[in-house]
Amino acid sequence: MAEPERIAAIVAEVMAQLRRTGSVTLPQNAQPREEGDCDDITSPACRKISLLDHPQDPEALERMRGRTTARIGVGRAGPRLKTRTMLTLRADHAQARDAVFADVNSALPEKLGMFTVETRCGDKNTYLTRPDLGRRLSDKAVETLRQRCTPTPDVQIFASDGLSSTAIEANLEKILPALTDGLKAKGLTVGTPFFLRFGRVAAEDHVAEILGAKVVCVLIGERPGLATAESMSAYIVYNSYVGIPESKRTVVSNIHKDGISAVEAGAYLTEVICKILEQKASGVDLVK
Amino acid sequence: MTQGVISAFFIFLIFSERKAVMYCMAEILSVGIDIGTSTTQVIFSRIAMENTAAYFAVPHVSIVDKRIVYKSAVHITPLLTPVLIDGEGVRDIVAAEFEKAGFTPADTDTGAVIITGESARKENAATVLEKLSGFAGEFVVSTAGPDLESVIAGKGSGAWKYSVDHACVTVNLDIGGGTTNIAVFSRGDVTAKGCYDIGGRLIRISPEGRIQSVSPAAAAAAKAAGVSLIPGDRADMQTLSAVTDKMAELLAEAMGLLPPSPLLHQVKTPGSTDFIPPDKPARICFSGGVADCIREDLTGDPFRFGDVGPLLGRSIREGLLYRTIPAMEAGETIRATVVGAGTYTTTLSGSTIAYDAALFPLKNVPVLKLTAAEEEAAFRGGEKVLSDRMAWFAQQSGSARMLLSLRGRRDPTYGEVKTLAACLARAADLALPPGEPLLIGLREDMAKALGAAIAPLLRGRPLVSIDSVQMEDGDYVDLGRPLMNGLVIPVVVKTLLFG
Numbered sequence: 001m002a003e004p005e006r007i008a009a010i011v012a013e014v015m016a017q018l019r020r021t022g023s024v025t026l027p028q029n030a031q032p033r034e035e036g037d038c039d040d041i042t043s044p045a046c047r048k049i050s051l052l053d054h055p056q057d058p059e060a061l062e063r064m065r066g067r068t069t070a071r072i073g074v075g076r077a078g079p080r081l082k083t084r085t086m087l088t089l090r091a092d093h094a095q096a097r098d099a100v101f102a103d104v105n106s107a108l109p110e111k112l113g114m115f116t117v118e119t120r121c122g123d124k125n126t127y128l129t130r131p132d133l134g135r136r137l138s139d140k141a142v143e144t145l146r147q148r149c150t151p152t153p154d155v156q157i158f159a160s161d162g163l164s165s166t167a168i169e170a171n172l173e174k175i176l177p178a179l180t181d182g183l184k185a186k187g188l189t190v191g192t193p194f195f196l197r198f199g200r201v202a203a204e205d206h207v208a209e210i211l212g213a214k215v216v217c218v219l220i221g222e223r224p225g226l227a228t229a230e231s232m233s234a235y236i237v238y239n240s241y242v243g244i245p246e247s248k249r250t251v252v253s254n255i256h257k258d259g260i261s262a263v264e265a266g267a268y269l270t271e272v273i274c275k276i277l278e279q280k281a282s283g284v285d286l287v288k
Numbered sequence: 289m290t291q292g293v294i295s296a297f298f299i300f301l302i303f304s305e306r307k308a309v310m311y312c313m314a315e316i317l318s319v320g321i322d323i324g325t326s327t328t329q330v331i332f333s334r335i336a337m338e339n340t341a342a343y344f345a346v347p348h349v350s351i352v353d354k355r356i357v358y359k360s361a362v363h364i365t366p367l368l369t370p371v372l373i374d375g376e377g378v379r380d381i382v383a384a385e386f387e388k389a390g391f392t393p394a395d396t397d398t399g400a401v402i403i404t405g406e407s408a409r410k411e412n413a414a415t416v417l418e419k420l421s422g423f424a425g426e427f428v429v430s431t432a433g434p435d436l437e438s439v440i441a442g443k444g445s446g447a448w449k450y451s452v453d454h455a456c457v458t459v460n461l462d463i464g465g466g467t468t469n470i471a472v473f474s475r476g477d478v479t480a481k482g483c484y485d486i487g488g489r490l491i492r493i494s495p496e497g498r499i500q501s502v503s504p505a506a507a508a509a510a511k512a513a514g515v516s517l518i519p520g521d522r523a524d525m526q527t528l529s530a531v532t533d534k535m536a537e538l539l540a541e542a543m544g545l546l547p548p549s550p551l552l553h554q555v556k557t558p559g560s561t562d563f564i565p566p567d568k569p570a571r572i573c574f575s576g577g578v579a580d581c582i583r584e585d586l587t588g589d590p591f592r593f594g595d596v597g598p599l600l601g602r603s604i605r606e607g608l609l610y611r612t613i614p615a616m617e618a619g620e621t622i623r624a625t626v627v628g629a630g631t632y633t634t635t636l637s638g639s640t641i642a643y644d645a646a647l648f649p650l651k652n653v654p655v656l657k658l659t660a661a662e663e664e665a666a667f668r669g670g671e672k673v674l675s676d677r678m679a680w681f682a683q684q685s686g687s688a689r690m691l692l693s694l695r696g697r698r699d700p701t702y703g704e705v706k707t708l709a710a711c712l713a714r715a716a717d718l719a720l721p722p723g724e725p726l727l728i729g730l731r732e733d734m735a736k737a738l739g740a741a742i743a744p745l746l747r748g749r750p751l752v753s754i755d756s757v758q759m760e761d762g763d764y765v766d767l768g769r770p771l772m773n774g775l776v777i778p779v780v781v782k783t784l785l786f787g
Contacts, residue, residue: 173701174700174702181740182740252346253344261733261734261737263701264640267737270740288347
């Protein structure tokens with residue numbers, strides 16, 4: 001046997017032995033790496049790897065880690081986080097920032113039959129620094145709504161990027177038809193849906209005034225955290241006007257694949273909206 | 289949600305707390321009645337439920353507390369003959385206990401009447417249960433079956449909870465008069481169960497100290513021990529100890545501490561699954577009447593109960609089983625099964641579900657669990673596979689009433705839900721007679737969406753679509769009236785019934 005082949009055979013044998021004895025765990029069919037190749041530390045496979053050295057009960061640790069998205073059992077280097085934890089945190093933070101700064105792909109509202117309008121912000125930086133402008137629709141948007149939306153519907157639904165475009169991209173397609181179909185099946189008139197760029201929650205009050213809708217429901221991206229950037233909320237308000245107290249809003253939060261799934265949330269929101277119309281009240285006035 | 293909104297709403301949360309308590313808690317009264325080989329018992333417990341979800345989230349109702357409010361005395365199960373239970377006698381016992389506890393059958397919301405061990409094999413077991421079902425309120429189930437008993441006893445004894453609290457594997461041996469029910473819990477999951485005809489009352493001793501009767505399983509054990517037991521003979525400690533030693537040995541075999549003998553297979557309770565012993569249980573828990581005899585030293589008259597329970601207890605204490613696996617303190621011993629029946633049989637459905645309220649309560653609905661392939665076909669819209677299976681199932685069970693059990697999908701698309709809904713509606717049209725409700729139980733949280741999508745397609749056929757429930761083929765379910773303002777329905781999954 002030629003020298004390199006013998007070495008390869010020995011290495012294979014040693015690795016096989018180590019694997020059998022459990023001294024090392026290697027990924028299945030690990031390929032030799034190209035230079036510059038590296039793992040995606042935000043991938044589910046990488047997140048699964050425990051960084052704690054010598055856990056007393058590895059199985060219990062794994063189970064606990066499986067129950068939370070919090071970074072537990074990550075070990076430490078001296079008094080600090082390990083490099084890998086640090087890098088994952090930064091990567092997650094980067095994802096959260098991306099969710100805020102990215103724009104919703106314009107193909108998505110189009111696909112769902114929604115047109116797009118904007119608030120008075122004009123750009124992302126203004127949106128982030130001027131919440132007040134994010135609560136009012138631009139003059140052009142007001143005009144567009146008057147032209148294109150059916151006035152005085154029972155329920156007006158619209159979507160807005162809010163603080164996470166990622167959340168809208170992950171959930172909107174699942175929740176919107178479920179919610180719309182559900183409401184129509186209850187015999188309610190549902191207004192023309194649209195997408196609002198640079199929107200804050202209270203923009204729904206302006207929308208209510210423009211269209212004279214009894215109930216307005218905005219599906220909006222939640223401010224992303226380090227656990228998920230895909231979380232969406234629905235803020236529903238009855239008979240709204242600009243300046244309505246926040247307590248009049250009914251909120252259903254945590255709509256994402258690890259919270260309540262978007263389709264199921266659509267069915268639940270249908271029921272909530274029906275209750276709001278029955279009781280003519282939303283927010284803390286609503287008896288759930 | 290933005291930070292500002294959270295703090296803004298936090299204030300309202302405080303103000304609305306009283307309202308929240310008013311609307312978000314409910315308590316139900318559950319009764320447990322166990323008619324065992326040697327004893328009959330009744331307990332009452334209160335089960336409290338609460339919406340535990342955050343104010344801004346979709347509701348999630350869960351059971352938050354279980355409190356036993358009354359435990360009956362331990363009565364000897366009255367028999368007319370060795371093969372007939374005294375139904376009237378049992379009825380009287382239960383009636384008296386209701387009165388003592390201060391409840392009427394109308395007060396109970398849920399619970400279980402179960403007939404266990406050898407009692408389940410008596411000729412009139414089904415009739416006895418029927419006599420009792422009126423006692424136990426509208427939504428009380430009657431269950432039987434060695435496997436279910438094992439799980440119920442293990443939950444009642446505390447073995448299940450120990451496995452959850454200590455994140456370990458526990459095994460519960462409920463050693464009663466006629467059978468030993470074994471269940472293995474791994475961090476709360478049932479990983480193995482089984483039942484053997486080993487118990488303290490397999491050999492009965494008359495007050496005069498003579499052997500009164502010997503069950504077939506006890507006779508087999510005696511034969512293996514090389515002794516003979518003849519009814520009428522004087523009860524001899526040494527001879528009987530040899531038999532109970534053999535029984536204890538069989539339990540050690542069952543737990544995998546000794547190689548299994550052919551005799552072990554012979555004493556397996558008919559209808560129970562093959563018990564697979566766990567690798568390394570952290571704790572063993574003994575419940576059932578014999579458990580008390582394991583803990584105590586053998587003092588006084590060994591035949592004071594008219595059986596060999598105390599002897600069997602001693603044999604186990606001195607045997608391999610007790611010495612090898614560390615034992616845990618049981619929360620309940622002789623009452624484990626009745627406590628389990630009264631407090632652990634009722635579960636709750638998910639909190640986002642769809643149903644026609646007029647249907648409830650539904651009792652003894654057989655479960656048709658779809659295989660992965662059938663479910664896949666249903667998700668693709670192929671109703672033929674489904675309707676064929678439903679029609680076949682209806683023919684087998686002799687009734688068109690069935691609950692379709694599906695796994696469902698996590699975070700499905702709306703298209704997937706609609707396709708599945710259309711498929712289920714068509715299959716219902718093909719396989720179910722007009723007016724027969726379509727009942728669906730899912731594991732994943734998607735029942736409300738699925739229900740909303742199916743309802744318009746059913747043209748008046750009633751519908752129940754619930755989730756967060758796990759049911760297997762061969763199970764039966766009871767669905768109670770909606771609770772908590774209609775958010776959830778109580779569900780009892782059981783393995784019935786009498787052949």
